[in-house]
Amino acid sequence: MLPVRVRFAPSPTGPFHIGGARSALFNWLFARRYGGTFIVRIEDTDLERSSRESEENILAALRWLGLDWDEGVEVGGPCGPYRQTERLDLYQRYTEQLLRQKDAYRCYCTEEELAAEREALLAKGELTTGYLGRCRDLSPEDCARLEAEGRKPAIRFRVPNNDVIVVKDLVRGEVNFECSGIGDFIIVKSDGIPTYNYAVVVDDHTMSISHVIRAEEHLSNTPRQILLFNALGWKPPQFAHVSLILGKDRSKMSKRHGATAIEQYQEKGYLPGALVNFLALLGWSPGGEEEVFSLEQLKQQFSLDRVAKSPAVFDLDKLNWLNGHYIRQAPIEYVTDLAIPFLEKAGYLTTPLTPERYEWLKAVVTLAREYLGCLEDITDHVGIYFNDRVEIQEAEAREVLAESQVPAVLTALRGMVEACPELTGVEAKAMLKKVGKEVGVKGKQIFIPVRAALTGSTHGPDLNQVMAILGRDKVARRLADALANNI
RNA sequence: GGCCCCAUGGUCAAGCGGCCUAAGACACCGCCCUUUCACGGCGGUAACCCGGGUUCGAAUCCCGGUGGGGUCACCA
Numbered sequence: 001m002l003p004v005r006v007r008f009a010p011s012p013t014g015p016f017h018i019g020g021a022r023s024a025l026f027n028w029l030f031a032r033r034y035g036g037t038f039i040v041r042i043e044d045t046d047l048e049r050s051s052r053e054s055e056e057n058i059l060a061a062l063r064w065l066g067l068d069w070d071e072g073v074e075v076g077g078p079c080g081p082y083r084q085t086e087r088l089d090l091y092q093r094y095t096e097q098l099l100r101q102k103d104a105y106r107c108y109c110t111e112e113e114l115a116a117e118r119e120a121l122l123a124k125g126e127l128t129t130g131y132l133g134r135c136r137d138l139s140p141e142d143c144a145r146l147e148a149e150g151r152k153p154a155i156r157f158r159v160p161n162n163d164v165i166v167v168k169d170l171v172r173g174e175v176n177f178e179c180s181g182i183g184d185f186i187i188v189k190s191d192g193i194p195t196y197n198y199a200v201v202v203d204d205h206t207m208s209i210s211h212v213i214r215a216e217e218h219l220s221n222t223p224r225q226i227l228l229f230n231a232l233g234w235k236p237p238q239f240a241h242v243s244l245i246l247g248k249d250r251s252k253m254s255k256r257h258g259a260t261a262i263e264q265y266q267e268k269g270y271l272p273g274a275l276v277n278f279l280a281l282l283g284w285s286p287g288g289e290e291e292v293f294s295l296e297q298l299k300q301q302f303s304l305d306r307v308a309k310s311p312a313v314f315d316l317d318k319l320n321w322l323n324g325h326y327i328r329q330a331p332i333e334y335v336t337d338l339a340i341p342f343l344e345k346a347g348y349l350t351t352p353l354t355p356e357r358y359e360w361l362k363a364v365v366t367l368a369r370e371y372l373g374c375l376e377d378i379t380d381h382v383g384i385y386f387n388d389r390v391e392i393q394e395a396e397a398r399e400v401l402a403e404s405q406v407p408a409v410l411t412a413l414r415g416m417v418e419a420c421p422e423l424t425g426v427e428a429k430a431m432l433k434k435v436g437k438e439v440g441v442k443g444k445q446i447f448i449p450v451r452a453a454l455t456g457s458t459h460g461p462d463l464n465q466v467m468a469i470l471g472r473d474k475v476a477r478r479l480a481d482a483l484a485n486n487i
Numbered sequence: 488g489g490c491c492c493c494a495u496g497g498u499c500a501a502g503c504g505g506c507c508u509a510a511g512a513c514a515c516c517g518c519c520c521u522u523u524c525a526c527g528g529c530g531g532u533a534a535c536c537c538g539g540g541u542u543c544g545a546a547u548c549c550c551g552g553u554g555g556g557g558u559c560a561c562c563a
Binding site for chain 2: 009010011013043045046048049107109110111114115130154155156172175176177178181182183185186188189190191193195196197199200215216217218219220221241243244246248250251252278281282283285287288289290291308309310311312313314315317318319320321322324328370371432442443444445446447448450451457458459460461462463
């Protein structure tokens with residue numbers, strides 16, 4: 001078997017899409033699983049829309065996800081350059097070959113003419129399938145005349161008439177396409193830049209790509225590419241077309257379905273490991289009952305024959321669950337560090353933090369992370385620790401505070417707290433117990449009002465820990481406020 | 488519309504002719520744990536798109552229908 005060489009070949013024309021990330025992941029996993037090479041190539045032949053900025057975004061996102069590449073932009077390699085606009089002379093060489101072989105020809109039709117032609121056919125009720133072939137058999141004299149008019153030719157590939165192209169796909173099996181349904185397509189635009197279908201073939205061959213793993217939207221392009229491979233006398237790589245990621249309404253995932261850019265998930269506080277785990281399970285399954293996998297585990301198990309053929313709906317609920325799981329499992333310092341920017345942005349915090357403050361923050365995050373689907377949500381759960389005054393969150397809290405035993409409970413507790421130099425969780429627990437004895441009430445009658453007085457809510461994390469985090473002074477003051485009916 | 492792909496619970500999915508009175512996960516519901524909420528544990532509701540074949544036997548194979556999706560650019 002040939003050495004495995006796979007590539008991820010994004011076009012840097014916008015934010016890095018979740019679907020692109022999954023393609024990248026599958027390629028990376030495949031390379032790592034079989035000891036192959038993972039290549040990143042930039043397909044920037046759309047001069048209008050491509051930008052260095054979005055190229056850098058994509059590369060940064062790849063690194064953030066933990067997907068490193070062996071060859072490609074920035075790292076170099078033996079098959080470079082890895083940006084298509086830097087390989088123009090290469091394409092030109094093969095264009096000349098195709099022209100010479102008469103597998104390609106110059107087309108002088110303008111975009112306007114083609115659009116008009118298409119419209120005319122549509123008006124007659126005939127749906128078009130590709131180019132009609134006006135310039136297919138131009139004589140050298142015709143070409144000279146057209147060029148004298150100032151027309152710049154594009155170059156089209158001459159699709160043979162009655163052939164059938166068979167795509168042997170590793171996930172879909174054999175897929176047949178009639179050439180009659182294809183129509184001569186442009187391989188070099190009139191500005192001399194190759195089109196996607198052409199550049200991809202030259203690059204995949206010259207980079208010795210063994211497997212092309214990409215989204216299903218490219219399946220119908222594949223026969224064109226195979227035609228090109230054949231005309232150039234090259235052996236096509238193996239193909240594997242992975243089904244698309246769909247939005248809730250079952251159409252291709254797009255902006256209107258919510259966040260589609262990797263960057264957005266990063267900004268909301270999703271952990272790269274969780275995202276990778278989630279994406280891997282979208283369209284691929286290891287078969288067992290386990291759902292949580294590290295990148296390391298994934299790369300040991302991944303295989304194309306367990307890739308599903310049917311499209312998958314992006315389920316945010318499941319992502320949130322998985323991400324929450326990662327947030328709860330990860331080392332507390334890691335999660336704390338990731339949470340800091342969100343807390344800063346919410347105005348709860350200013351950095352740098354003193355070591356004491358950082359330790360305190362870790363305790364806050366420890367309690368808060370139990371509730372999180374993503375880090376962004378942490379700000380909804382920490383107000384009680386940062387705010388100066390307590391705000392009643394629910395009517396029930398107010399009702400609880402109005403109960404008859406409450407003044408005695410709060411007064412007793414307040415006395416104990418004020419007499420205590422440093423309030424720890426252990427001490428808080430002991431105090432609450434003692435309050436019960438002194439006042440002669442127990443259980444809920446103590447805990448719920450104390451919680452309400454301290455946090456404005458009747459539920460929340462472990463009360464002892466909450467008290468320890470608030471500290472002696474804040475607890476004492478809040479108890480006093482509650483006693484004075486001041487909240 | 489032409490061409491192509493796909494079809495198991497609301498969602499992700501296991502299943503690759505008998506082990507299926509169909510796994511697991513998310514979501515949902517109940518119970519337990521707990522001072523409360525969450526986490527966690529236990530349990531529950533819920534699916535083979537339809538119609539024909541093939542076969543002793545079909546969720547699994549074949550054909551047709553229906554439904555969904557993709558693609559038909561001098562975008563990738």
